[in-house]
Each structure stands twice: as C-alpha cells, then as structure tokens.
Amino acid sequence: MRLRLVPEQTNINFFRYAWVTFGASALMVALSLVVFLVYGLNFGIDFRGGTSIRTDSAQAVDVAAYREALTPLELGDVSITQVFDPTFDDDQNVAMIRIQAQDGDESISPQTIAQIQDALRGIAPDISFPSVESVGPKVSGELIRTAVMAVLGALTAIVIYIWLRFEWQFAVGAVAALVHDVVLTIGIFALFQIRFDLAIIAALLTIVGYSINDTVVVFDRARENLRKYKAKPLVEVLNLSANETLSRTIMTSGTTLIALIALLVLGGDVIRGFVFAIAWGIIVGTYSSLYVAKNIVLMLGVKRDWSKKDPAAGTKYGHIDT
Numbered sequence: 001m002r003l004r005l006v007p008e009q010t011n012i013n014f015f016r017y018a019w020v021t022f023g024a025s026a027l028m029v030a031l032s033l034v035v036f037l038v039y040g041l042n043f044g045i046d047f048r049g050g051t052s053i054r055t056d057s058a059q060a061v062d063v064a065a066y067r068e069a070l071t072p073l074e075l076g077d078v079s080i081t082q083v084f085d086p087t088f089d090d091d092q093n094v095a096m097i098r099i100q101a102q103d104g105d106e107s108i109s110p111q112t113i114a115q116i117q118d119a120l121r122g123i124a125p126d127i128s129f130p131s132v133e134s135v136g137p138k139v140s141g142e143l144i145r146t147a148v149m150a151v152l153g154a155l156t157a158i159v160i161y162i163w164l165r166f167e168w169q170f171a172v173g174a175v176a177a178l179v180h181d182v183v184l185t186i187g188i189f190a191l192f193q194i195r196f197d198l199a200i201i202a203a204l205l206t207i208v209g210y211s212i213n214d215t216v217v218v219f220d221r222a223r224e225n226l227r228k229y230k231a232k233p234l235v236e237v238l239n240l241s242a243n244e245t246l247s248r249t250i251m252t253s254g255t256t257l258i259a260l261i262a263l264l265v266l267g268g269d270v271i272r273g274f275v276f277a278i279a280w281g282i283i284v285g286t287y288s289s290l291y292v293a294k295n296i297v298l299m300l301g302v303k304r305d306w307s308k309k310d311p312a313a314g315t316k317y318g319h320i321d322t
Helices: 018-039 063-073 110-121 137-165 168-192 198-228 234-244 246-266 269-291 293-300
Strands: 050-057 078-083 093-100 128-135
Touching: 018 168, 018 269, 018 293, 050 110, 063 078, 063 093, 063 110, 137 168, 137 198, 168 198, 168 269, 168 293, 198 234, 198 246, 198 269, 198 293, 234 246, 234 293, 246 269, 269 293
Parallel strands: none
Antiparallel strands: 050 093, 050 128, 078 093
C-alpha cells in the first residue's frame, strides 16, 4: 500500500483571496526593505574585512578545540578551516583562521594577534604562524559589488529564458516572484542580524534556481492547459494548473525541507546560516510560485491560441476568451 500525503486530485481556489495574499506579499516586501534600510545586514568577514592567520603544526588540526580556545577572546565572527594540499609533509597540518575586523579598525591589533597565538599554543605547543594577512574594506566593497552583480545577472538570464520559452507576461510573473523571494530572505537576515557572508550569496542564487524551477513547472502546465481548454477563463486554467502540479510541489519542497532541517539541527555553526537561508527560501519560493507569479500573469493576461501569430494577443486579458 502506497503512502499518499497529497490527494491525486485537488480543487483549491488559489485566487479566492487573491488580493489578500498578493497584498500580504507586497506588504512583506515593503517591510523587508524598511528593515534592511533601518538595521542593515550583519556582514561577515567576507564583506567587512578582517585578518587571516595561517597556522602550521605537527599535531592534527582540531577545529572545535581551536574555536573553543578563541571563544573567551570575544573576537566576533571567526572562521576556521583546515587546509589540505598534496605537497604537505605527512606531519604537516595547516589551518586558516579568519577573524572579522574589530569595531573602528580595518584589522585586528598586534596585541589581539598575540593573544590568539598564545591561546592556540595552549592546544598545540609546536604551532607556528607562517603568515598573518589583513583584508581591507576596499576588497570587501568589491566583493559586495560582485555579489550584487551575480544576483542581478542570474535574474536577467532567467528573464530572457522565460521570455523565450513563454510569453513576456510569464517572464514578468516569474521575476516578480524571484524578487519577492530574495527581498524577503534579505529582510529576515536584517531583522535577526544573522551573519551575511559569501555563503549566503550562494544560498540566494540557490533560492533563485529552486524558485524558478517550481514556477516553470506551474507555467509549463498552464501553457499546456491554455491550448487544451481554449474556452475556459484564464483564472480557471491557472487554478487547474496549480492543482495538477500541487502534489509535485508539496512533495519536492517537503522532502527538501526535511533534509535541510536535519542539517540545520546537526550541521553545526559553519553551515547554519547557509542552510537557514535555503530553507527559508524554499518556503517563500513555494508560496510565491502559487500566489505571486500566477497573480501577475492573470493581471497581465496571455494569448490563448499558441499556434497562431496574433500581434494583438498577449496584452489584453479581456481579449483572450473571445
């Protein structure tokens, strides 16, 4: 006997409270922008700058022990990674420690560096520090611009892809849903001051990819149904398409969330922000594919007969059912 969590056929009217859900989305986007402008983001080392310390010892690197030794110094954002290289000797164990810039300074002071070295010598007496380097705010500013360009570039490519595959109304709906997801994710990071680093940029791009995949599934079914049910009003076709793909949407999002919740609980601090961003993005992405993208397509209207070229089609909702 198969376990079925979602009925094969559903008849949910996703447009019953369209203005309520659409208005709630618009309100959440506006609040997210306000929170971002008021509180800003809690940038990590990648964006704020800081100091990188390379360590070398014969004793194996214990990241947890290193972190525990540095915790009493209250250095803020600290990233510790073990470095592997085939050219290393058998008894050579290397780690890279990155510490955020302290308030008012571009890097940590020599006194603080000495305290860090003393704390690590308490764990590995033979430890040495081959290099200590600082990453200034200029480099961090370039990272911010590059990150913003990466997200905008992804959105532009998606617009072109959806426009070529569907009609421009679908492209507008899909991009509005993606902007909705990205802005809400940035808003919750600003609200709770969760560390925002390059891993979160990777999470945003992952959210964009996941959300557009979910939206395209619904749009693809809508395009098929527009050809199949030429006399049905557009709102009924969009509702039917969403119901027909609802099982796939819930099962895909649900199973992905189960894995992400496990990583969120058991994955540790290093990946917690990244996993949280993706989990949040999947929730709002599923919502936006059902309640944002389709609403915009309905408002803009689409042509019904895809086999005929009609220069006037695709621009007037009142024309599609004639």
